[in-house]
Amino acid sequence: MAPDFEAVESLNAILGERGDLISDGRPSLQMTPAELVDSVLEVGQDLEVIPAHIWTPWFSLFGSNSGFDSVEEAFEDASAHIHALETGLSSDPPMNWRLSSLDRYTLVSSSDAHSPWSWRIGRELNVFDLKEPSYRTLLRAIRSKSPSEFLFTVETNPAYGKYHYDGHSKCGVRLHPKEAMKLGNRCPVCGKRLTIGVLHRVEELADRPEGYMPTGALPYKDLLPLYEVISFSLGSGEKYSKRMLKIYNELINRFGNELKILMEVPLDEISSVVGDSIANSILLIREGKVEIEPGYDGVYGKPVFFGEAKTDKKRVDGLEGYLR
Ligand SMILES: [Zn+2]
Ligand SMILES: [Zn+2]
Structure with a gap:
């Protein structure tokens, strides 16, 4: 985060000497994480580094393929300047609460929109209540983790991710990491090593059981982007179609914006515009009652809105399912 474009230009001048900032939105810099933080703070003490x-799995702070085991291991002396961590689409606050070493950090959530599709924007977000909204008060709310100013984050359930559980899609095996560990991370069908998911990495580093909530943790809400709600309610989750977009636009034109539709608009009003099926799905989301078939081995997770999963019956759900 930076307070103004002047600060960004100064920072770019410094970082430009360590790598090509133009060729990629996510440039590779020849420096350690600690050096990066020092360079950012050289520009001003009111700039903020938030690991995203x-x-x-790849190129992230805790990623299973190249990550560190703690913030301190990554940022060394500079870790005192890290106040917040961005949980990303592949994790939600409860996954992070399982590591006591993360208690002191504010957990923020961002869209990570790297594509031009409009529904990628705002799929995760932070909700603040600032008396006088400004960069300064925003930064203060993030650094202080004050529950009166930082109200909650909006999350997309990480179980929708392609690598949440462990498994083998070819063999139809999907396992919670605890079950995979019992099997020595070998596929019970073909005997080869399972593709390991994000939850497994959390399980490795966690020092608390699933479901633990530390004191001082900020609340969160699970939502699903409206486009995907429509898509899963009416079809099998296709990512783009004219029919879906038409329904999406009808809702937006009528009610103003996506979050209002997902959180506030009375359901009978939604159903009068687009029918019961979508309204019912939104009800389930509001009540936190959406069941999700977790993603694994490159297969996206999906919501089960109407009690019947549209998936392959051969698929093995957990160790018990396999042994049955
Ligand atoms: Zn990103
Ligand atoms: Zn297999």
Whole structure:
């Protein structure tokens, strides 16, 4: 985060000497994480480094393929300047609450929109209540983790991710990491090593059981982007179609914006515009009652809105399912 474009230009001048900032939105810099933080703070003490999507398997703080085991291991002396961590689409607050070493950090959530599709924007977000909204008060709310100013984050359930559980899609095997560990991370069908998911990495580093909530943790809400709600309610989750977009636009034109539709608009009003099926799905989301078939081995997770999963019956759900 930076307070103004002047600060960004100064920072770019410094970082430009360590790598090509133009060729990629996510440039590779020849420097350690600690050096990066020092360079940012050289520009001003009111700039903030927030490690992003910290559990993504590749190039992230805790990623299973190249990550560190703690913030301190990554940022060394500079870790005192890290106040917040961005949980990314692949994790939600409860996954992060399982590591006591993360208690002191504010957990923020961002869209990570790297594509031009409009529904990628705002799929995760932070909700603040600032008396006088400004960069300064925003930064203060993040650094202080004050529950009166930082109200909650909006999350997309990480179980929708392609690598949440462990498994083998070819063999139809999907396992919670605890079950995979019992099997020595070998596939019970073909005997080869399972593709390991993000939850497994959390399980490895966690020092608390699933479901633990530390004191002082900020609340969160699970939502699903409206486009995907429509898509899963009416079809099998296709990512783009004219029919879906038409329904999406009808709702937006009528009610103003996506979050209002997902959180506030009375359901009978929604159903009068687009029918019961979508309204019912939104009800389930509001009540936190959406069941999700977790993603694994490159297969996206999906919501089960109407009690019947549209998936392959051969698929093995957990160790018990396999042994049955
Ligand atoms: Zn990203
Ligand atoms: Zn297999």
